[in-house]
Amino acid sequence: MEEFILTADRVSVEFPGVKALDEVDFEIKAGEIWALVGANGAGKSTFVKVLSGICRSYAGKIRCNGQKVSLRSPADAARLGIHIVYQEVDEAILPDFTVAENLLMGDLALGKKKLYHRKSIVEDAAKILSELHLELVPEHRGRELSLSEKQLLLIAKAVHQECRLLILDEPTAALSKAETERLFQVIRFLAREKGSAVIFISHRIPEIMEICGKCTVMRDGRITAEFEITPETKQDEIICAMFGHSSVYANGRNAEGGFSKKTGKPPEGCPFFEVSNLSDSRNKFHNISFHVEAGEVVGLAGLTGAGKTEICKALFGAGKVESGEIYMGGKRITIRNSVEAVQKGIALVPEQRRSEGIFPTMETAFNLGVAALPAFCHFGFWQKKKMEKYMDAYIREIGIKCSSAKQEIRFLSGGNQQKAVIGKWMVAKSNLYILDEPMQGVDIGAKQELFALIRELAGEGRAVIYASSDVSELLAVTNRIYVLNGGVVTGNFMTNDVNEQELMHQILEVSHDG
Amino acid sequence: MDKERGNKIGLFCLKQATVIVTLLAVLFFSVYTGGSFASYGNVVNILRSMSITTILAIAFTVTLACDGFDMSTCTLASCAGYVFMACYLWYGLPLWLSIVICIVFTMTAYLLTMFLILICKIPDMLATCALMFIHQGIGQWFTGGGGISAGMNLPDGTIPKRVTFEAAFAKIGQTPWIILIMLLCIVVAHIFLQHTKLGAFLYAIGSNKKAAELSGISVAKYRFLAGMVTAVFIGIGAVVVCSRNTAAQLGGCDNYLMTALAAVFVGRSVGGKEKPFILGTTLGAALIVILENGLILCSVPYYVLPAVKGFVLASALAAVYIKKKE
Structure with a gap:
């Protein structure tokens, strides 16, 4: 196989209001296994989308073997031999077709195989599978395969289509140890024997240390570090590069100054909001217990899949709860749906702002007022003018940048949209704010303002739950932090008593000396 | 600067395309037909022709505002028409009572629509597709497979209680009343959607159902209320159509x-x-x-x-x- 080098030269991707990728330089050669790490929203998936031809509107150059190429569709990528195996393997496998058919689907579709001849397909598939030392049975149906088998099938499919760069997007997230080991064997075989380049995306640092030769760390859309992994490499080096030592937000916090923490002060009576032994029916979280005082920002720290979103939704009545108790002001409450949650003064700022948080085609004023709409109604008639006037003042107060209260919210930047989503609940005078990854797609300047807004809420005596995977955010804004891992609370700190690295170790579940 | 201005004008034209096309059409027809298009008689004619369409379209607008879709709007109107005419002609009920019964019937029938969509969770399009057949079949079963008009016997041969129409009945379908009814529907529906809490919530649901739910709006409740409002307008539409045709024709609104x-x-x-x-x-x-x-008017064949x-x-x-x- 000929030599293969893929180079990205100052690749940038911009979404309205956010720079998802900021002049990224990257180079990978045949036979290398390269790790790509970074916190959520660091730009990994955007970068991978560019390489696989899904994100068409990128700026900058991509070269393949020195020649400039244009990656504007997945077909472009496939022609260059770039293949990607996503986390959601089910979407790429036809459940009613056999392993052999799935494997050779490309040949069938492209007419390389003119006739559908069952026996020859099975034979061809068996040959490909044995070459890769995969123990998949060609006659099995797609739906009968386990998750890891599906992954291996997709890798085999990519290899069969002359894969020169294989991208694996968090392949091990749901695999057992044995399955991971088997996957690694295949990856190593690919790199060594077949000369493929591999980009391996993962949150699990020990795995990266085990399989990857080089590591690129991304943060806020930029590459912040790049190093070779040797036996001497420490996990801490990678973690530091992922989250940076001097957090940009720490300054904001000091400048803020005004917020005092309730350290050492015993809680008076019962806590404002308390959750005890909460479990859901789908095993996404288990025996969760925590409490929030009025005037306090409590962090729920954890990676994607740790159960943050599920807990947030469950507390808002938008998810199923199997067992456990919720107390508010000392009284036990049940929250069966989101209407009840709002009536009890609970507010949710969902993780998916675009699809769940905003009303894109409605005015900013409407977005702010929707949860408190009855207050602007007189005998069922909506006093639109009165509301717009009130919101005009409110928009200035919380600093939403828009041309007027009547501007439709979809034209605002991510940060300003998020201010409106939080502001909606402030207008409704909610008491408990559940914020789920509220800084996603928000630029740094707006982040500072949002932090100030959240601290202000706490200052007014409201309670805030702040769920995030971003350590610097958590340290900047919270009073206390609960760490979640696999749906279980695994740690519990005062924010003042913990530093970035300790918290990161907790979240990533790695030991101190790595 | 000039380019920016050009863009602005272009954007304005795109946004106002419907208005511009309408004005151009009016201008063209007025000139081409040499004044017969723009005559008083023809303008009234146009207003009269658009009345029924507008009333039924209002019903549709309310549904669509909260991201619903009702293919069965007009088959239900046909059905309601049968009920209205049966009450009025067959059973000889007074006009006002027939209208009230017609609207109550439509609202009751709409419960089935809402049941299929909100409780059985069938996508709107598919549920109302099925309902089109249900309305057609049940409607014709009720009338015995034909329309209902003056002087016709009931399916079982009984002689109807009323044989001729009152003047008030005929007026509903004539100018200026039909136009006034349309205008009233427009005003009421406009105020309902733009200036009431319910209307605002419907638009919220229409803009983003999930966000509405997570803002504490009970989506099912408000969609149900929207359905009931839709039903009222369907009922009114049915009455107007029957009066206009002086009969409940088979599938008259379809x-x-x-x-x-x-x-x-x-x-x-x-x-x-x-x-x-x-x-x-x-x-x-x-x-x-x-x-x-x-x-x-330009002698394009009607078909x-x-x-x-x-x-x-x-x-x-x-x-x-x-x-x-x-």
């Missing part, structure tokens, strides 16, 4: 579906609003009727007109979907 749909979607794009609203719907209905009326309606609907839909790239 043909209005596509025209009403076109009116709503044309209206949706008026002023670049991208959400259904009553004044837009009215303009949409006006545009379609103006085109129909004008083309007939070609569906194609015109089809093109208008297609362009309106194109305006809706062409922007939905991302």
